[in-house]
Amino acid sequence: MHTLEPAQTLPSTRLVPESAARPGDDPIFALNAEAKRRAATGESILNSTLGALMTDEGPLAVMPSVFEAYSRVSPERAAAYAPISGDRVFLDAVVDDLFGKGGLAAHAVAAATPGGTGACHHAIVNFLEPGQKLLTASYYWGPYGILADHTRRGIDTFRMFADDGAFDSAALEEAVDRQIEEQGRVLLFLNTPCHNPTGYSLHDDDWERIVPTLARAGERAPVALLLDLAYAKFADPGSARWPHHVEQLLGKVTLLFAWTASKAFAQYGARVGALVAVEPDADERERIKNAIGYSCRGTWSNCNHLGMLAVTELLTDPELRARCDSERAELRHLLDQRVRAFNELAPKAGLSYPRYEGGFFVAVFTPDPAKTCEAMRERGVFVVPLPGAVRVAVCSTRVDQMPRMIEALEAGVRAAGG
Numbered sequence: 001m002h003t004l005e006p007a008q009t010l011p012s013t014r015l016v017p018e019s020a021a022r023p024g025d026d027p028i029f030a031l032n033a034e035a036k037r038r039a040a041t042g043e044s045i046l047n048s049t050l051g052a053l054m055t056d057e058g059p060l061a062v063m064p065s066v067f068e069a070y071s072r073v074s075p076e077r078a079a080a081y082a083p084i085s086g087d088r089v090f091l092d093a094v095v096d097d098l099f100g101k102g103g104l105a106a107h108a109v110a111a112a113t114p115g116g117t118g119a120c121h122h123a124i125v126n127f128l129e130p131g132q133k134l135l136t137a138s139y140y141w142g143p144y145g146i147l148a149d150h151t152r153r154g155i156d157t158f159r160m161f162a163d164d165g166a167f168d169s170a171a172l173e174e175a176v177d178r179q180i181e182e183q184g185r186v187l188l189f190l191n192t193p194c195h196n197p198t199g200y201s202l203h204d205d206d207w208e209r210i211v212p213t214l215a216r217a218g219e220r221a222p223v224a225l226l227l228d229l230a231y232a233k234f235a236d237p238g239s240a241r242w243p244h245h246v247e248q249l250l251g252k253v254t255l256l257f258a259w260t261a262s263k264a265f266a267q268y269g270a271r272v273g274a275l276v277a278v279e280p281d282a283d284e285r286e287r288i289k290n291a292i293g294y295s296c297r298g299t300w301s302n303c304n305h306l307g308m309l310a311v312t313e314l315l316t317d318p319e320l321r322a323r324c325d326s327e328r329a330e331l332r333h334l335l336d337q338r339v340r341a342f343n344e345l346a347p348k349a350g351l352s353y354p355r356y357e358g359g360f361f362v363a364v365f366t367p368d369p370a371k372t373c374e375a376m377r378e379r380g381v382f383v384v385p386l387p388g389a390v391r392v393a394v395c396s397t398r399v400d401q402m403p404r405m406i407e408a409l410e411a412g413v414r415a416a417g418g
């Protein structure tokens with residue numbers, strides 16, 4: 001038994017050491033708070049930090065059909081526990097939403113998760129051993145790193161863009177090989193279409209290089225590919241052919257999909273999502289299903305039942321689904337106008353950024369992101385610093401604000417020596 005000697009003093013915290021120095025507020029939320037504070041004093045502020053689609057009038061964009069779906073769920077069903085891995089009809093509806101009648105659906109198993117975040121969590125704890133690292137692009141959604149760290153795994157990256165601005169599939173191949181050497185397995189996270197934070201979407205030519213790399217890797221080691229589809233419903237048609245490409249990896253690597261209602265149904269707070277795994281071997285598929293169900297029990301037990309039932313209704317009732325699709329099309333139109341405005345003005349201002357065809361965010365490269373952000377904040381414009389770039393939340397920047405945004409970006413990059 002551990003007891004302290006009388007002369008020993010108690011530590012200054014009762015937290016275990018690894019928890020004692022955690023950072024406080026998420027940096028994006030801290031920036032958002034400063035923007036709101038300054039706006040409250042009457043200053044004209046352009047806040048492009050948070051990743052939610054805002055209407056031109058200001059508030060969060062919502063979809064009325066979603067609230068009708070909520071109202072259709074009986075209190076008794078909503079109040080009851082959901083099954084640990086989620087309702088069967090919900091999971092089937094998600095698989096259908098992802099693959100339709102395509103070949104992948106026949107080999108899919110799934111578990112409900114609180115948003116795409118929960119899906120990422122379950123992929124990490126089931127496809128990496130403690131101490132191993134997930135692989136993703138050098139620009140990545142920060143919580144990947146937190147999820148990995150919190151589950152005692154780590155993160156490893158490959159250079160996302162080559163010097164000519166193209167997706168660096170050679171760097172990906174090198175990193176996959178290195179990981180096989182170093183840890184004997186690979187869990188690769190690719191967030192496409194509409195990558196957060198860069199806006200980049202993989203096209204056919206990118207996939208045509210990625211697929212053979214992963215197929216070869218799958219012959220040498222256990223490889224799992226997680227496609228993070230958080231923004232998939234906002235994709236340009238040119239990047240919507242991912243099912244055709246990943247299908248070629250069936251049975252060669254484990255195919256995982258992080259599905260979420262957060263952006264697709266403008267239900268960020270509902271925490272409705274799923275991890276879908278596609279595996280042709282029936283025994284392995286059963287093992288995966290059991291493993292991810294066990295992870296549900298071992299973390300959040302089960303998910304928000306009201307949200308899950310409402311989303312099921314939205315996905316399965318043809319009339320409601322049609323209405324929901326047309327409401328989403330309006331939101332897409334709103335976003336696409338902003339994307340177009342950005343693409344029209346940014347090149348004229350000499351800004352350097354990846355191919356951007358749709359989605360909530362775009363990253364603008366700068367030699368000193370902190371200096372760029374500071375110069376922009378002086379102009380009342382808030383964006384998020386990343387290593388080597390700043391992230392602009394186009395989803396919360398109106399078309400008529402775009403000239404101010406571009407002007408501030410230009411001044412910010414110039415202030416950083418770019």
Ligand SMILES: Cc1ncc(COP(=O)(O)O)c(C=O)c1O
Pocket residue numbers: 051114115116117118141191196228230260261262263268273
């Ligand atoms: C890249 C990416 N993946 C996953 C998510 C997951 O979000 P949620 O857990 O709300 O579904 C987000 C949300 O911002 C995201 O940007």
